[in-house]
Amino acid sequence: MGCGLQQIQKAPELKPPRVTVQAVGFGFPTGGGWPVSCILLLENPNPQTLSINGYDYELWLEGKQMVQGGDNRPVTLPAMGQSALEVPMMVKLPALLGLLPMALKNPEHKFRYQLLGGVRLPIFIGSWRIPFQFQGEAAAGELQDRLQGLREGARGRRPLPHP
Numbered sequence: 001m002g003c004g005l006q007q008i009q010k011a012p013e014l015k016p017p018r019v020t021v022q023a024v025g026f027g028f029p030t031g032g033g034w035p036v037s038c039i040l041l042l043e044n045p046n047p048q049t050l051s052i053n054g055y056d057y058e059l060w061l062e063g064k065q066m067v068q069g070g071d072n073r074p075v076t077l078p079a080m081g082q083s084a085l086e087v088p089m090m091v092k093l094p095a096l097l098g099l100l101p102m103a104l105k106n107p108e109h110k111f112r113y114q115l116l117g118g119v120r121l122p123i124f125i126g127s128w129r130i131p132f133q134f135q136g137e138a139a140a141g142e143l144q145d146r147l148q149g150l151r152e153g154a155r156g157r158r159p160l161p162h163p
Contacts, residue, residue, distance in 0.1 A: 017050060017077055018043040019119055021134035022084065034091040036067075038115055040132065041084055044077035051076055052085075053127060057117035059089055062099060066091045070117075087117075110137040 020041045027035035036059060044050050056070035067089050077083050102109055114135040120127040 013046075014050070014121075015045045016128070016130045017052070017119070017121065018045065019130055019132040021115060021132060024113070024115060024134065024136060026138065029093065032090060033093055034096065036089040036091060038087040038089070038134075039084055040087060040119070041082055042075065042077055042119065043082040044080060047079050049076060049079050050121060052119045053122045055085070055087065055117060055119045057087055057089065057115060059091065060114040060116070061091075061096075062102075062111055062113075064095075064098070066095045075119075085119075112137055 020043075022039040022041045023037075025037045027037065029035075038057070040055075042052065052075040054070060054072035054074070056068070058068040059066045069089065071087075075083055075085055099111070102111075112135065114133070116131070116133050118129040118131040120129055122128075
C-alpha cells in the first residue's frame with residue numbers, strides 16, 4: 001500500500017508535524033536579485049512515515065512583502081523522526097530600493113524580517129497546511145555589506161546570525 005493511501009486511511013489519527021525555522025541566511029546580491037535561504041526542520045511525532053507534498057512562503061522586510069513563492073517538491077518524514085528542508089528565495093532588487101536610504105543613513109539600524117509559510121500534508125481531499133512563522137533582525141550594516149557586494153561583483157553566500 002502506498003504511503004499516500006496509508007496517510008488517507010489514518011488521517012484522523014495524525015498529529016501535525018512540527019515545523020521550526022533553523023536558520024535564515026542572506027547571500028550576496030547578484031544581477032538577478034538577492035538570494036535568501038531558510039532551513040526548516042520538520043519533525044514527525046507520528047508512528048508512521050509522512051509525506052509532505054510541498055511548501056509556500058512569504059518573506060517580509062520592514063513590514064513590506066519582498067518575495068513569495070513555493071515548491072511542490074516532496075519530502076519524506078520518517079516515523080518519529082525529522083528532515084531538514086532548504087527553502088531558497090530570490091528577492092528582486094527593485095523591491096529593496098525603498099529601504100536603501102535608511103540603510104545608508106544608519107548602518108547600525110536593525111531591519112526586521114519575517115518569514116511566513118506552510119508545509120502541505122496530503123489528505124483525502126486536497127491537503128492539510130501546517131503553518132510556520134519566524135522573525136528576526138539584521139543590522140543595516142550587515143545587509144549593506146551584501147548590497148556593496150553587488151557593485152563589486154561579489155558572488156557567494158554567507159549566512160547572517162539571527163536572534
